[in-house]
Amino acid sequence: MHEGSITIRLSADVAEIERLNRIVRQFGELHELPGRTLYAVNLALDEMVTNVILYGFAETKGEETKGEEIVVRIEVHPPELRCEIVDGGREFDPMQVPSPDIQAPLRERELGGLGIHLMRALMDEVTYRREHPKNVLTMSKRIR
Amino acid sequence: MHEGSITIRLSADVAEIERLNRIVRQFGELHELPGRTLYAVNLALDEMVTNVILYGFAETKGEETKGEEIVVRIEVHPPELRCEIVDGGREFDPMQVPSPDIQAPLRERELGGLGIHLMRALMDEVTYRREHPKNVLTMSKRIR
Amino acid sequence: MQTQEESLGDVTVLTITGHLDTSSATPFESVLMEVIDRGERKVMVDCGPLEYVNSAGLKVFLLAAKKLETLDGQLVLCALSPSVLMVFEMIGFTRIMNIAASRDEGLRMFREQRAEA
Amino acid sequence: MQTQEESLGDVTVLTITGHLDTSSATPFESVLMEVIDRGERKVMVDCGPLEYVNSAGLKVFLLAAKKLETLDGQLVLCALSPSVLMVFEMIGFTRIMNIAASRDEGLRMFREQRAEA
Ligand SMILES: Nc1ncnc2c1ncn2[C@@H]1O[C@H](COP(=O)(O)OP(=O)(O)O)[C@@H](O)[C@H]1O
Ligand SMILES: Nc1ncnc2c1ncn2[C@@H]1O[C@H](COP(=O)(O)OP(=O)(O)O)[C@@H](O)[C@H]1O
Numbered sequence: 001m002h003e004g005s006i007t008i009r010l011s012a013d014v015a016e017i018e019r020l021n022r023i024v025r026q027f028g029e030l031h032e033l034p035g036r037t038l039y040a041v042n043l044a045l046d047e048m049v050t051n052v053i054l055y056g057f058a059e060t061k062g063e064e065t066k067g068e069e070i071v072v073r074i075e076v077h078p079p080e081l082r083c084e085i086v087d088g089g090r091e092f093d094p095m096q097v098p099s100p101d102i103q104a105p106l107r108e109r110e111l112g113g114l115g116i117h118l119m120r121a122l123m124d125e126v127t128y129r130r131e132h133p134k135n136v137l138t139m140s141k142r143i144r
Numbered sequence: 145m146h147e148g149s150i151t152i153r154l155s156a157d158v159a160e161i162e163r164l165n166r167i168v169r170q171f172g173e174l175h176e177l178p179g180r181t182l183y184a185v186n187l188a189l190d191e192m193v194t195n196v197i198l199y200g201f202a203e204t205k206g207e208e209t210k211g212e213e214i215v216v217r218i219e220v221h222p223p224e225l226r227c228e229i230v231d232g233g234r235e236f237d238p239m240q241v242p243s244p245d246i247q248a249p250l251r252e253r254e255l256g257g258l259g260i261h262l263m264r265a266l267m268d269e270v271t272y273r274r275e276h277p278k279n280v281l282t283m284s285k286r287i288r
Numbered sequence: 289m290q291t292q293e294e295s296l297g298d299v300t301v302l303t304i305t306g307h308l309d310t311s312s313a314t315p316f317e318s319v320l321m322e323v324i325d326r327g328e329r330k331v332m333v334d335c336g337p338l339e340y341v342n343s344a345g346l347k348v349f350l351l352a353a354k355k356l357e358t359l360d361g362q363l364v365l366c367a368l369s370p371s372v373l374m375v376f377e378m379i380g381f382t383r384i385m386n387i388a389a390s391r392d393e394g395l396r397m398f399r400e401q402r403a404e405a
Numbered sequence: 406m407q408t409q410e411e412s413l414g415d416v417t418v419l420t421i422t423g424h425l426d427t428s429s430a431t432p433f434e435s436v437l438m439e440v441i442d443r444g445e446r447k448v449m450v451d452c453g454p455l456e457y458v459n460s461a462g463l464k465v466f467l468l469a470a471k472k473l474e475t476l477d478g479q480l481v482l483c484a485l486s487p488s489v490l491m492v493f494e495m496i497g498f499t500r501i502m503n504i505a506a507s508r509d510e511g512l513r514m515f516r517e518q519r520a521e522a
Contacts, residue, residue, distance in 0.1 A: 002167070004150035006174070017310055021340075023146070023174065030170045031150070039340070039371040046342050050310055102380030106357055111350055114343035114379055121378040161427055165457075183457070183488040190459050194427055246497030250474055255467055258460035258496055265495040 001143070002031045005075040012053050012068040012089070020072065021046055031076050037143050040122040041081060044139055045072060047115035048085055048094065056089020056135070078143055085137045092135060093128040094119070145287070146175045149219040154193065156201050156212040156233070161194055164216065175220050181287050184266040185225060188283055189216060191259035192229055192238070200233020200279075222287055229281045236279060237272040238263070291319050299398055300328040301391070305337040308345030317348045324352065329361030330398045334391060336367035341375060353385055362386060366394035408436050416515055417445040418508070422454040425462030434465045441469065446478030447515050451508060453484035458492060470502055479503060483511035 006027050010016040024045055028038035052070055071086045099120075100113035120126060123139040130136070150171050154160040168189055172182030196214055215230045243264075244257035264270060267283040274280070289312035294301045300323055308316055323331055331352070353363045366388040368376065376382050388394035406429035407422045417440055425433055440448055448469070470480045483505040485493065493499050505511035 002150050002152055004148060006146050006148035008146055014310065021307070021309065026170075026174045030167065030174055036371055036374070039374075042340065043342055043375065046309065050342075050344075100379075103383075104380075106353055106384040109350060109354070109380075109384060111347045114346055118343060118375065118378060158427065165424070165426065180488055180491070183491075186457065187459055187492065190426065194459075194461075244496075247500075248497075250470055250501040253467060253471070253497075253501060255464045258463055262460060262492065262495060 001033065001076065001078060003076055003078065004031055005073065008072045008074075010049065010070045010072065012057050012070060012087075014050075014053055016070075017046065017050055017053065020049055024074065027074060033076065033081070034144060037081060037141065040141055041074065041083060044119040044122045045074075045083060045085070047119050048137060051094070051115055052085070052087045052089050052135075056087055056092065058090075076143070081141050081143050083139045085135075086131075087135050088133055089135060091130055093130075094137065095126060095128050145177065145220065145222060147220055147222065148175055149217065152216045152218075154214045154216065156197050156214060156231075158194075158197055160214075161190065161197065164193055165190055168218065171218060177220065177225070178288060181225060181285060184285055185218065185227060188263040188266045189218075189227060189229070191263050192281060195238070195259055196229065196231045196233050196279075200231055200236065202234075220287070224284055225287050226282065226284045228283075229279075230275075231279050232277055233279060235274055237274075238281065239270060239272050289316060291316065293319075293323070296332075296395065299330040299332055299395060301332045301334055303334040303337065307340040308338060308348075309340065309342050310344040313344035313348050316345065317351065320348065320352045321355075324355055324359070324361070329356065329359060330364075331356060331361065332364045332366060332391070332394050332398075334366055334394075335369070335372060338369065338372055341372055346375070346379065346381065349381070349385065362398060364388055364394045364397050366391050406433060408433065410436075410440070413449075413512065416447040416449055416512060418449045418451055420451040420454065424457040425455060425465075426457065426459050427461045430461035430465050433462065434468065437465065437469045438472075441472055441476070441478070446473065446476060447481075448473060448478065449481045449483060449508070449511050449515075451483055451511075452486070452489060455486065455489055458489055463492070463496065463498065466498070466502065479515060481505055481511045481514050483508050 008020060008023055010020055021042060024042045025038065049070060049072065057068055068088055073084045075082045094116045097116045099117050100110060123141050125140045127138050152164060152167055154164055165186060168186045169182065172186070193214060193216065201212055212232055217228045219226045238260045241260045243261050244254060267285050269284045271282050289308050290305045292303045302319065302323065304316065349365065356363045364386040367390055368387065376387065386397050388397055406425050409420045411418045419436065419440065421433065466482065473480045481503040484507055485504065493504065503514050505514055
């Protein structure tokens with residue numbers, strides 16, 4: 001495994017999600033992350049960035065949001081991996097969202113609400129803070 | 145292009161050079177470095193790490209040198225790229241080595257002495273310092 | 289994401305390969321719904337070559353399982369990789385879906401249901 | 406690193422592909438020396454698919470150019486990529502070696518020499 005970091009700048013466009021996922025996987029291969037750790041960081045970032053793109057700019061959707069930027073940073077610092085997502089979307093703390101009822105029987109299971117739950121289950125530590133006009137979400141996970 | 149860094153730990157073994165080159169190229173692709181910049185950093189690191197492996201431990205060659213480690217760090221920090229090589233080989237400042245005569249006609253050209261000259265030509269700024277039992281070589285280059 | 293369809297007796301097997309994510313969830317949903325709409329009731333998805341699934345993909349599995357249940361059919365998933373299985377566990381899908389280690393085990397799940405009926 | 410040999414009249418063309426580095430310099434030197442030792446005197450190396458060369462590889466080109474000069478032969482290099490050409494310039498090889506933009510230009514370099522003789 002190799003220590004290191006990457007900063008990825010994305011625009012608030014659904015087409016950027018595939019680019020993010022590709023870069024995250026390439027990063028994981030380069031740094032020789034264990035498969036499970038790579039899967040977890042890939043999925044957590046995919047879910048959270050997708051949410052920012054789909055919901056974070058929803059109210060202000062229009063031409064002026066085209067320039068909105070989402071900054072994703074990943075840092076391999078054994079024994080830990082850290083990620084950070086900074087976005088200028090509306091204030092939103094995913095840690096305040098209640099978990100879906102994962103005990104419900106099939107016919108009662110709801111389709112939504114899986115993304116944030118997955119991110120929280122995949123990561124060891126998650127913190128949200130509001131910084132001026134930005135949301136800052138930091139996630140960390142023990143590499144194994 | 146994506147900001148970021150990687151730290152690569154190598155043992156003083158010629159087989160490690162191919163691994164270094166592969167990682168440097170993968171890093172350049174991931175971070176979307178321009179082709180010429182990637183070529184330059186790849187070549188400069190290849191030459192300097194090869195020298196450390198071939199000459200740095202020459203006098204102490206033996207079983208106890210097996211554990212010798214060379215640490216290479218690359219950092220993309222636009223508009224600049226920075227590299228650092230830290231090794232525990234004998235004290236050696238490549239900036240003190242005179243340039244080969246690159247004006248000599250074919251029959252008078254000597255075969256050696258190209259590596260350090262190339263590194264100096266490829267990089268914009270190079271500094272060497274001795275730190276305790278380590279050589280620290282830092283190189284930087286404007287990305288273009 | 290790519291899918292391939294086969295018939296094993298009255299079981300329709302869809303093998304899914306690659307990454308099931310936000311952009312491929314819709315095409316995958318179309319494939320699965322087409323199979324159900326044409327009347328297939330025993331549907332198995334072979335997830336052996338499935339490398340990645342996110343919540344958009346998970347929703348498609350849930351949707352298909354729900355739909356088949358209301359039609360007295362059954363969805364079986366088989367050969368999930370350890371990482372994909374971990375995700376299914378995290379959201380409780382291993383409790384509400386038929387998940388088999390292999391194709392053979394998956395086929396037995398359909399047979400067992402028939403025996404009960 | 407891989408090489409492929411062809412004959413174009415009395416010119417032997419070696420096309421070199423991939424990375425010419427510390428580990429591949431020795432095999433490449435063997436290939437070039439074998440060509441010279443068997444009596445070829447007009448040798449062209451097509452560097453079109455050469456992606457990378459370091460000082461160990463550059464030494465092999467210098468060695469072959471020197472050897473052919475003493476034997477009244479000639480080494481021509483053609484189709485160097487911009488990065489490889491940059492390296493040749495940095496060490497003054499563009500002044501002491503025959504470097505052509507293309508195969509055709511390289512073949513003309515041999516013909517011109519013949520005309521002079
Ligand atoms: N960045 C965000 N900005 C605003 N609202 C959000 C954001 N992320 C998530 N949400 C809200 O939280 C809900 C739950 O998100 P999630 O768990 O990812 O599931 P889903 O997207 O399937 O609904 C979303 O439906 C949305 O209403
Ligand atoms: N890390 C090092 N430790 C000790 N001596 C070195 C080191 N690097 C280079 N040298 C010396 O400097 C000389 C020039 O190196 P270089 O320019 O790379 O060309 P070459 O390796 O072809 O001789 C070497 O031959 C060697 O004697």
